Amino acid sequence: MTQAPVISVRNLVVEFATRRGILRAIDGVSFDIMPGEVLGVVGESGAGKSVTGSAIIGLIEPPGRIAGGEILLHGKRIDNLPAEEMRRIRGRKIAMIFQDPLTSLNPLYRVGEQLIETIQTHTDLSASAARARAIDLLAEVGIPAPERRIDGYPHEFSGGMRQRVVIALALSAEPDFIVADEPTTALDVSVQAQIIQLIKKLCRERGTAVMLVTHDMGVIAETADRVAVMYAGRVAEIGPVRDVVKHPLHPYAKGLMGAIPTLEAEAERLVQIPGSMPRLTNIPKGCAFNPRCERVMDRCRIERPEPSDPKGDLSSGAAIMPGHRVACHLYDGGAK
Amino acid sequence: MLAFVIRRVLQSVAVMLAVAMIAFVMFRFVGDPINQMVGVDTPQEEVARLRASLGLNDPAPVQFGRFIWNALHFEFGTSYQFRLPVTQLLAERAPATLELAFTAAGFALLVGVIMGVYCALRRDSVLAQVFQAVSLVGVSLPTFLIGILLIYLFAVILGWLPSNGRGDVVALGGWWTTGFLTKSGLRALILPAITLGLFQMTLIMRLVRSEMMEVMRTDYIKFAKARGLTTRAIHFGHALKNTLIPVITIAGLQLGSIIAFAIITETVFNWPGMGLLFLKAVQNVDIPIMAAYLMLIGLLFVMINLLVDLAYGFVDPRLRVAMRA
């Protein structure tokens, strides 16, 4: 089955102008997301996950800017649209869910006012129809007694309930694609699973594609169809979620998955990745991960690896599924 | 909620008592009321009799009690300079000061909010930079210098507006005089009102600007943008409403300052208000007027603080929960 992707990101570059020079927060990121697909994006903070999400929805604020590459929605370029046209796409075609439901809602407006305002911005519905739709949406995201709760203020809702309201707001214009930026990080552990299940269920029902940004591998493993591992503004590894979790290739991804299978004595031991991610001001030449990598080669310090299908020594000998790509010199089919 | 109101009211009463204490100490011990009432040649027995009849030999707490009792009946004694009841002097001048203060406050709020919103939304535009520069100058220039500048420009050089007094006033109901109803009264109001309001205007402008820029950075504004709401809805619906709540609070508190700052403006423009009276009292050590004015301004500040706090208290639980994260 070949479908056209909802969102295609091609060689995206995002830069921030600072006093100490221009920082590249995103440096050549590419991926596609298919209709109904959940792409998980993981990485340490500062790896560029959230910036990628903001770039797609067109909310990179100065001093940041998209300095290169393109973003396509249903094959049509959107990164260079005028502000007003991009605004019409936001909410209607692409929506976003933020990390903290406590601060995502305007405290001075009733939940219903915020929903109705959003619905009426993107549809021609009358006020009463929009209100009816808002109640439906609240019911759909699992708010009990929505016809009463619609007139409540955000502070009258618990954290989990507020995130449900946020999801209702994001879904209010039936978007094709949702960027969910750490949607459960600020919630209680007991609520996290419910919210993830809700997002997953709603998107499956509606065929909405999701980019799920998180640093929680558990959430990814449970929810995502595919996963992209980001490091220092680049995609280190991308592929079907089971394959990447079970057979990570990139040394960083291996570290991230918690255990690196080694042939030495101490097998299956939790491994910390030594060091920390470089600051954007001094990303090393070649592969950005080279100072922390156990298997670093001379080449890694000079030549930057690009994401490609792995070849040659896969060490574990496991079968690699199609679409699993890695940016590492270890897998380019042997030394040249 | 009720406990909060009661506690707040009690606090206000306590503050008012403290102010009254200061006023009483001034009234009773700094300026001896007797010395001003008698001449050099008054016989000693006469002085002693007067002292006793005024109750000045009673214990201090008793005198303080009497002072409070009198104050509650707007009884502050006789002015040393004018030989008239202080209350009458203040009441005659109150309308001039209040009209000036409210005009200035209205001007400051209206223009300050508009300029502040503009500066927050178009922060890199040339006009915003100009506003910013003007605001810095406005904060730095002393009120009296602004008044002199305006007088020099509009009264001396251009000759457009009067620089002195209130113009013609109309008496209303026997206890109020207004300059709002005559042309000369309105013309006379313009320069003093701008002078008095300018400082508060720049203050409000800077406050609105920083507050709104803060609001524009919040998650709920980002989320509103991500939902594709129109720029107008985001700026004037969401951001402005959230900006104005703290601004209105602070602007309310500033009203008291405006009335106090009227002392300077009234001096520059020879405006026949309470401030001018107070200043003359300070210059001539007319303690009863100083004490009464202190009580009056104290009452005003305490009332405004109380009202603002109570109003905020009603809004607060909502904000407190929502803003905490």
Place this chain on the structure above:
Amino acid sequence: MAANNAPGLVARILDSDVYASFRSTKIVMVAAFIVLLMFIGALFAPWLAPFNPFDPATVFLADASIPPRWQDGGDPRFIFGTDDQGRDLYSAILYGLRVSLIVGGLGVLLAAAIGITLGLLAGYIGGKVDSIIMRVADVQLTFPAILIALLIDGVVHALFKGSSREDTAIPVLVISIGLSFWVQYARTIRGSTMVEKNKDYVHAARLVGLTAPVIMVRHVLPNVIGPVLVILTINLGLAIITEATLSFLGVGLPATQPSLGTLISIGNKYLFSGDWWIVTFPGATLAIIVLAVNLLGDWLRDALNPKLR
């Protein structure tokens, strides 16, 4: 440029964010230059001024109200002209600036001293002391400083009826300003003292047996004094304005010992007779010094507090 390997103090200053922001803001550099210039002018007024406006022997009524040098009727001896009593305005401004800066500076220092002391006591001792001091601060904060300064001025003059204004003017002004502006220091110091007093080094000092005053002054104070610099700068502008306002209102410095405010007050009387220079030059000097000080204060606050940017 300064040191090669071990970065010295100069190099550290040159590399700091504060210095970078100083360099990047031209207007702040200009303001700093103006403030420096005015301080030098005030400090060396007796040597820089061609006349001594306080010396009646050099002042002649015949020279009264002469316009600036470049105007018709100007006199080459008086660059900015003379005032109503024949004093050279340029000299009067230099001396007036001196008085304004002395009064403003001492007033602010007194305010800081009071505020820091009370803030340390309130923060370190806590309890009743704390609530009394902060309650007084709350009450005072509801009144504008200028009103408090006016009241203090009135009371002090009532108490010392015998002495002339000339002798008491400067101390009374300094006290008025000091008592009007201490609250902000006290609040800031109290806040940081409450944080510091629970830190290990204070516990250690207490275990060693140091007394409370020693701990407060020698150990806590150096760690909480930082923000005072910013408040000092911002308050200096306010204090200069307050002094000028009081003098303008006629309760500050007398005409025989003029500050900038007094000069403006004198000039204001002659505004309508066309002697514009008597008010203009002192007024401009006052505006420029306060503006420059405020610019520095604003910048310092932003530069030291990156969160606000």
